[in-house]
Amino acid sequence: MNxxxxxxxxxxxxxxxxxxxxxxxxALVAGGLRPLVVDEAPACGGQIYRQRLVPDQRSARDxxxxxxxxxxALHRDFAGLAGKLDYWPQALLWNLRDGxxxxxxxxxxxxxxxxxxxxxxGATDRVLPIPGWTLPGVFTLGGAQIAxxxxxxxxxxxxxxxxxxxxxxxVAWQYLKAGADVAAVLDTAPFAAKLSLLRGLPLxxxxxxxxxxxxxxxxxxxxxxxxxxxxxxxEGTDRVExxxxxxxxxxxxxxxxxxxxxxxxxSETQAADLAGCxxxxxxxxxxxxxxxxxxGRTSVPGIYLAGDGAGIAGADAAERSGERAALAxxxxxxxxxxxxxAAALERELARIGRFRxxxxxxxxxxxxxxxxxxxGTTLCRCEEVDAGAVRDAIARFGVHELNRxxxxxxxxxxxxxxxVCGAAAAELLAHETGRGIEAxxxxxxxxxxxxxxxTLALAARPEAAE
Amino acid sequence: MSRRLDVDxxxxxxxLIGSSAALALRGMGLSVALLDKGFCGAQASGVNYGxxxxxxxxxxxxxxxxxAHAIWPRLRALIGIDGEFLRSGHLKLARDEADMASLEAYxxxxxxxxxxxxxxxxNELRERFGWIGDGIVGASFCPGxxxxxxxxxxxxxxxxxxxxxxxxxxxxxxxxxxxxxxGFALEAAGNLSLRARFVVNSAGAWAGPFAxxxxxxxxxxxxxxxxxxxxxxxxxxxxxxxxxxxxxxxxQVERGNVVVGGERGLPLADxxxxxxxxxxxxxxxxxAAELFPALRHAQAIRFWSGTEGAMPDRNPVIxxxxxxxxxxxxxxxxGAGFQIAPGVGEVLAELVRDGQTxxxxxAFSIGRFSQPSARTDAGSGAGQDQEPQPGELRx
Numbered sequence: 099m100n101x102x103x104x105x106x107x108x109x110x111x112x113x114x115x116x117x118x119x120x121x122x123x124x125a126l127v128a129g130g131l132r133p134l135v136v137d138e139a140p141a142c143g144g145q146i147y148r149q150r151l152v153p154d155q156r157s158a159r160d161x162x163x164x165x166x167x168x169x170x171a172l173h174r175d176f177a178g179l180a181g182k183l184d185y186w187p188q189a190l191l192w193n194l195r196d197g198x199x200x201x202x203x204x205x206x207x208x209x210x211x212x213x214x215x216x217x218x219x220g221a222t223d224r225v226l227p228i229p230g231w232t233l234p235g236v237f238t239l240g241g242a243q244i245a246x247x248x249x250x251x252x253x254x255x256x257x258x259x260x261x262x263x264x265x266x267x268x269v270a271w272q273y274l275k276a277g278a279d280v281a282a283v284l285d286t287a288p289f290a291a292k293l294s295l296l297r298g299l300p301l302x303x304x305x306x307x308x309x310x311x312x313x314x315x316x317x318x319x320x321x322x323x324x325x326x327x328x329x330x331x332x333e334g335t336d337r338v339e340x341x342x343x344x345x346x347x348x349x350x351x352x353x354x355x356x357x358x359x360x361x362x363x364x365s366e367t368q369a370a371d372l373a374g375c376x377x378x379x380x381x382x383x384x385x386x387x388x389x390x391x392x393x394g395r396t397s398v399p400g401i402y403l404a405g406d407g408a409g410i411a412g413a414d415a416a417e418r419s420g421e422r423a424a425l426a427x428x429x430x431x432x433x434x435x436x437x438x439x440a441a442a443l444e445r446e447l448a449r450i451g452r453f454r455x456x457x458x459x460x461x462x463x464x465x466x467x468x469x470x471x472x473x474g475t476t477l478c479r480c481e482e483v484d485a486g487a488v489r490d491a492i493a494r495f496g497v498h499e500l501n502r503x504x505x506x507x508x509x510x511x512x513x514x515x516x517x518v519c520g521a522a523a524a525e526l527l528a529h530e531t532g533r534g535i536e537a538x539x540x541x542x543x544x545x546x547x548x549x550x551x552x553t554l555a556l557a558a559r560p561e562a563a564e
Numbered sequence: 565m566s567r568r569l570d571v572d573x574x575x576x577x578x579x580l581i582g583s584s585a586a587l588a589l590r591g592m593g594l595s596v597a598l599l600d601k602g603f604c605g606a607q608a609s610g611v612n613y614g615x616x617x618x619x620x621x622x623x624x625x626x627x628x629x630x631x632a633h634a635i636w637p638r639l640r641a642l643i644g645i646d647g648e649f650l651r652s653g654h655l656k657l658a659r660d661e662a663d664m665a666s667l668e669a670y671x672x673x674x675x676x677x678x679x680x681x682x683x684x685x686x687n688e689l690r691e692r693f694g695w696i697g698d699g700i701v702g703a704s705f706c707p708g709x710x711x712x713x714x715x716x717x718x719x720x721x722x723x724x725x726x727x728x729x730x731x732x733x734x735x736x737x738x739x740x741x742x743x744x745x746x747g748f749a750l751e752a753a754g755n756l757s758l759r760a761r762f763v764v765n766s767a768g769a770w771a772g773p774f775a776x777x778x779x780x781x782x783x784x785x786x787x788x789x790x791x792x793x794x795x796x797x798x799x800x801x802x803x804x805x806x807x808x809x810x811x812x813x814x815x816q817v818e819r820g821n822v823v824v825g826g827e828r829g830l831p832l833a834d835x836x837x838x839x840x841x842x843x844x845x846x847x848x849x850x851x852a853a854e855l856f857p858a859l860r861h862a863q864a865i866r867f868w869s870g871t872e873g874a875m876p877d878r879n880p881v882i883x884x885x886x887x888x889x890x891x892x893x894x895x896x897x898x899g900a901g902f903q904i905a906p907g908v909g910e911v912l913a914e915l916v917r918d919g920q921t922x923x924x925x926x927a928f929s930i931g932r933f934s935q936p937s938a939r940t941d942a943g944s945g946a947g948q949d950q951e952p953q954p955g956e957l958r959x
Contacts, residue, residue, distance in 0.1 A: 193842040195830075200842035207846055374833060481819075494644075495719045496726065502603050505610060505715040513795060513865050545842065549795060549863035552853040556846050 109134050109184070110214035110427060111199060113191050113369055116144020117168075117413045118218035118405025118420030120176045125424030126216075127182045129433050134210065136189040136201055142176045143169065144220055144405075145240055146413045148247050161247055163272060164308055168413070192546035194372040197400075202550055208557040214400050214427045217370055218420055219407035221363040225261075226467050226522050230332025231359065232479050239269045239360030252278040254356015258341050260284045260330060262461040263362035264309060270358075271312040274319045281354050283316060284343060286361070287461045288326040298456035301449060324350070332357060361463055363410045364521060370407070371543035374398050379536040382458050383410055384465065385521065386540035392444045394423030395430075402427055415450040418443045465535070468525040477526065478519040480512020488526055498531045500524055500539045513549055516541045566755035569731065571595045573916055574750050574760035576738050576774060577767035578604030580714075580902065581894050583721035584909025585764055587643070590728035592917050597760065598722065598730050599752055601737035601770070605718025607836075608768055608901070611870035613791055613813060613825045614714045615804055616903045617654045618679055619706035620670070622879060624927035625904065626677040631923055632907030633708065639717070642906075643724035647717035648818060653803045654709030655684075655693065657700045663808035667704040679706050695800045697855050711804045711815045714902060721906075738767075741774060743888055762890045762916050769873035770836075771881075771895035775930065779887045782933050783876050784896050790829035790840035790869035792848050796820030800858040812851045822859060824852040829869030840867040874898040882908060882928035884915060892916065893930050 110126055112119050115137035126133045141149040147162060147169040158166040189203035199210045223238035225231070237245065237253045239261060245251050246269075256279045259270040270283045298306050317323060329344040342351040370388035371377070376397035377386040387409050394402040402423035405416035422443040428435040471477070473486030491497060491507035500523065503509055509523045510516025516523065520541050528535045573589050575582040578600030586598040598604070616636055618629040640646045658664035671681040682705040689696065689703055726732040733756070740751040741763060750758040765774045772784040801816035812826040827844035831837070845867045853860045875881065875896040885891035892915050894908055901908075907923070914921040 193845075195839065195842065198842075207842070209842065372839075495723050499603065502606065502719070505606070506719055511866065513863075515866065545840065545845065545867050546864060549865045550849075552794065552849040552859050552862045552864055554846060554849065554864075556843055 107431070108211055108213035110216065111136070111210060111212035112216045112218060113199075114144065114218035114220055114405065114407070115139070115142040115176065115185070115187070116218060116220050116405060116416060117147065117172055118220075118407075118416035118423075119144070119216070120172050121417045121420035122216045122218060122404055122424040123179055123183055124175055125421045126427065127179055129424070129428040129435060131428070131433070132183055134184040134186070134212070136186045136191055136203070138188065138190055140187050142187075143173060144413075144416075145243070147172055148244060149173065150250060151248050154250055156250070160275070163268075163275070165413070168417075172417070190548055190550070191369060192548065192550050194369055200545070202554060206557045207550070207554050214402070214431065215373065216394075216402045216404055216420070216423050216427065217373070217407055218405045218416070219366040219369050221365050221406035221410055222517060223360040224362050224364040224463070224521055225359060225518065226361060226464065226525070227471060227475050227477050227485070227519070228330050228332065228467070229472060229475050230334065230338070232476050233332055233334050233338050234336070235334070235338030235355055236332060236357045236359055239265050239358050240363075242358035243269050243272070246272060246276055252276065252356065253358060254338070254354065255279060256281050256354045257356040257358065258282045258284060258352055258354040259358045260286075260327075260341065261360040261362075262286045262464070263360065264457060264461070265360060265362065267309060267312050267316065270316055270321065273358075274316060274321060280316070280319070280321045282322040282324065282352050284327045284330070284341070285323070285325040285461075286327055286330070286464050291462055292325070292460050294456055294459040298453050298460075301453045301456070305453070322352075362461060363406060364517075365409055366407050366517070368515070368517075368543035368547045370396065370401075370403060372545060372547070373401050375401060375403075377540060380409060381536075382455060384463055384535055392447070393426035393440065394419055395426055400427075400430065411447075411450055411454050415447055418447050418450075422447065465525045468522060469529045471526065477522055478509040478512065480514050480518070481508040483507055483509050485526065488523065489530060492527060492530050497527070498533060498538065500527060500541055503527050504541060510541050515544065515547075566757065569597055569756065569758045571597045571731065571758065571760050573597070573762045573764060574599065574748065574758050575764040575766055576741070577765070577771065577895070578722050578732065578734065579607060579609035579766060579768050580605065580718045580721055580905035581609070581768075581897075581908050581912070582764065582766035583609075583718065583725050584906045585766065585894070585912040586725035586730040586732075586909075587721055587728055588910045588913035589916060590725060590730050592913055594916065596725070596730040597758055598725055598732045599736050599738050599750075600734050601753075603734050604722035604732060605715075608870045608872040608897075609718035609905070610715050611868055612714045612872070612899075612902050613789070613823060614711050614815065614902065615654070615806070615813065616649060616712050617706070617709045617804065617806070618903065619654050619656055619681065619704065619709055620806060621900065623674055623677070624879065624924075626674060626679070627924050628882075628907050628911065629904050630677065631910065632904045635906040635910070636710075636712070636903075639720075643717075643720040645716060645720050647720055648713035649710060649717075650712070650818070651708060651710040652815075653705055653707045655803045655805055656704045656706075657696070657805065657807045658702045658704075659699065659807065659809065660701055664702045666808055667702070671704060680708060681706055693803070695856060695858055696805075697857050705803070709804060711817075712902075713817065717902075721909075738774075741777065743778075743890075747890060762892065764892050764894065764912055764916075766894045766912075768895055769871050771873060771893070775881075775885075775893060778885055778891055780885060780893075780930050780934065782881060782896070782930060785874050785876075786831070786835070787872050787874045787899060788829040788831060788838035788869045789825055789872060789899055790827050790838075790844055790848070790867065791823055791825040792840070792845050792852075792864045792867050793824070794822040794859060794862040795865050797822060797858065797862055801856065812848065812855060814852055814856065822852070822856075822862070824848050826851060831871070836871060838869045838871055840869045872897070872899055877932075880928055881930045882911065882925050883930065886929070886931050886934070
């Protein structure tokens, strides 16, 4: 494609500068385009390869462990693209509509018209409410990681990690390596489920063995490892004082002042929703996700998905799906692209996808917790709605759909727009109405994606690149 | 599998109008089917601004509005919840002397309707409502008006109708209605066939085709009023706020969030749904921060808009069909249906039972569109100088 046509068409827009966004940017630049990359963080890397706010003595190895090489490569490659793309850090995409993005950056809101959009919006922690989960001192696993990586501090002086999934062990291990006092790792998955990891050995032996090594090092470091924990309660009056749980009919309790909690991750899909992408229920993630083909094309021409924002698959998959989506964008714009490379990426993504199924079986999501959730436990913390109020609303208004539940109970109406409580609300609604989780629907996204100041001013001139 | 249902009254549209009519009809002992193509109260009735306001309405709406005014404080007895109704008062601001003159003219024109309007000058405004920013010369205060939570009120009427024995059929779009012998035959989604002696067309923005199929085409259009809501704030706004000439309306709910409207959204690809425009939302937010200094450091957490039926003269269509006995229309509330809806529901029930009502509704006859010369002038004398004024969905 000649220079003329790239000049007359608008810039592609990439949302997110994590592994998916970086690789997408790199591929678009290699294909002769100059993308605009917007990212909420002050520096590239995403959640997993987040950079520290101020330099300290820690090495990449200290920060990213076995993934240090990947982190450094991504940071370096993105830095190498300077001058070949436009990059707005600390920029919040808060609305998308009809080929235009509303982006808050440098204290103003810019309207950006784009031609081609790669959404690499990543993931946040998936949690379910349990008694005491809103006490100060309880962090998500992702939050615990940010504290450590970005701010160089620990979430407590005696810490318990609770939940399930590979991130649980990774964060505990990172805290141990950083010198924190990690009292215990409480895994909600039963031991029997872990045996399915053996099926993952032939697919990715390195990853499985690394997990086993981390477990062994945690044990050697004096960390108590428990699996199959149930009836978990976080205790404390003004802040976390202890965690209690049951296993095999026996009651257990640990004193602690910091808890990292997470039940794997959930995709950040609001931007895709606002952009009008079609969604479908994904049984593996137990969530509605934007539809995409193997290349990352959505139901909306010119909009592509990459990384965990389109379904949880991890950082390695994110790098590949970012590059793959960019190749699709180049192809759809009639630009040269490497079809062989695209096919190879798709094969690798399929292999990672098979491994993801193994991980999901090894760390099953304890959806059944919601049936037994006590009425007094907070479900939606933004709007301060407890499980009892949600049950009342379901009964009073005869609710069996999630957006109606939001209207009747305020669940998911607050600052986080249901990003924290949405999964729990859906599970509770499904349980109370005896319907499948896929039958209760999904919360429709509304702008703004995250809160914006009332005084936010529209930038004087619309940004239309090129 | 096909189902059959025989009822006295089939109501098309489970918004606040249809739901309150269903409840009133059940109270008279009539059998009712309330049909909605989606969920009851999920469209304009449930997502509007939530103003419970008589002030500013065209004079011809005031008898109906007064009737509804008596119902609002009885919500708990009527539907089991208070719908977060607060009789806070409604304060309509004037930006300049001309606007203040319009407010004064409105107060004179409506004097006999008993709204109890208080005209407030600049100094008194400072004293009583110090949280309002500069640039306002005066206001008109209607102490008996207020606001409520539309999400709860609309769904609450539908739930109460269901408890009272109405057959509430959600996700059941009516696909055909015909006059059939003594009554009507309706076809609806899910292979449902209904027979009804009466049909109420309360289908809101979707009411046009039903009216047209009975030879009564109406110039019904759609508007998409859009709102923003702030995070919870310390309680500062004691009243529901509107402004002469439009552009902003705002209220603070019990929990502390401030709801602000004043712009229009746009329909989505599926025109039954809409979304605020980004620049429109910013405009509302900036206006609110300007008018209410206490909001200058607030965050907006959510935007939304709804689909609402609008008539060119800003008055609804309420009353019997002029072509078809047994058919009664009630739609086209043009962004101002929330407050009067419970009154309209009672009126519709009376029209079914008695064939007439004591509440004057002649101005809302569908006949005004078939007889161009008889078109009512909707002017309220209150500076309605803009095209369908952003409504309540208008203040």
